Amino acid sequence: MLGGISQAATYIWSGAANNGIYGDSGNWTVNGSPNGYYPQHSANDDAVIGQNAGTITWSNSEAFFGDTNTIQIGSGSTLVCSPAKGDLNVNSITLEGNAHLVFESTNAFGLGRDFTLNFGTFTASEHGSWTATDIANLWVNHHSVHFTGTLDMNSLTGSGTIELASIKSDQWDGPLTLDLSGLNIASTSQVQANVTQVTENGVTKVIINYETVPEPATFSLGILGLGGLLLRRRRK
Template identity: 60%
Template sequence: MKLSTFCILCCLSTGLSQAAVYVWSGAAGNGIYGDANNWTVNGTPNGYFPQSSRDEAIIGENAGTITWSPAQSYFGETSIVGIGSGSTLLCTTGTGTGDINVDLFKVEENAQLVFESSNALGLQRDFTMDFGVFTAEEHGSWIATNLANFWTNGRTVTFFGTLDMRKLSGSGTIELASLKSSQEGGNINLDLSNLQFVGNKKIQATAEQVTENDVTKVVISYEMIPEPATATLSLLGLGGLLLRRKRQ
């Protein structure tokens, strides 16, 4: 009997600790991340919003702007936050301070993750920005601007994603991140080694971290690779020009 009771308690404990997948419904109509009425689990509200280290938050497509603020909710210890195409997650502290404790942000095409505050916002852990498969025209972005104090704490942000270059031509740039904020507690580290480029052998692409006017950006630059025949003709033409000059 004791063993059975113990087993039941263990099962109940395990069930309660299970990760929940929260899906944004927006039913409350106020766009507030921390309002439990805006979330469903298995199709119905459960009186909570994502707030566990094992929770996953899914914001679907074209959900508008969803605002998180510590005055409204607890935005810590969330495992994954997904932001669908055409949606924006605005992380702001209002008049207070706040910390970001998320392992992974999934940012789909034309979606935005925005950090903006007149007060302090801090990164409490390393996290990953996953842009999935994207194109030059349709890609997500991470924007940190107007932060009075951005406590990056020397954290590392790892960028994942695959640029589909099949429709690319010519040359250009793609901006995945723009951080215009003071960085306290050590400069933020941006790991771009997991960004990939596929689908067009005639295009050469590189990802780099650049700083312009105190703005740190993650930029992908791409350009056409000259055709071998064109390159040969160019060399022949240059050789002919040099030979002509030498004769003169």
């Protein structure tokens, strides 16, 4: 149902229509029942997609991604935004666990406003991702994407790279501005980590490089052990 304005509500994805279409009101419930709408009709609508919901598509049959406050995507679920035309008008999107947000369109696709991409608390093995590598033209409209989230350092071992975003598109109305200041990637004495934005072969990526380092106490014990070994050799 595309017409009309609903009251602000929290919409829960049920998938009851069995077609994976975001804009089908039969896939959403409000207070446990469908209300004939889906979360696109009020600036205060909130959408909640639970865990392992599969792939949900904002399809080519929809001309816009109307006003929505927040979209929450559970781990193991994917939201594919593939409109024939239109702007993304969402205040924030939360990617829990291994949730995925995908932008793809053979036509122009724009940002209707600044929006926040919230990765929550994530690890190297379980983190959300945003990919936008199959878009003919991304209308930036002088808007920015603000990244927020906290990297859990406790589970990090060795060294590696965490890729949070990968974007490739002709960008109109200026280059896409990615604000990474909201990512909490504070290094510790055991882990050195940093977040960076790089562009390679036309693909802009947001990545976190991390490396664990020996603890000073362990290093000192190693020196003491070597000193003792040298002392025993001298005595012999």
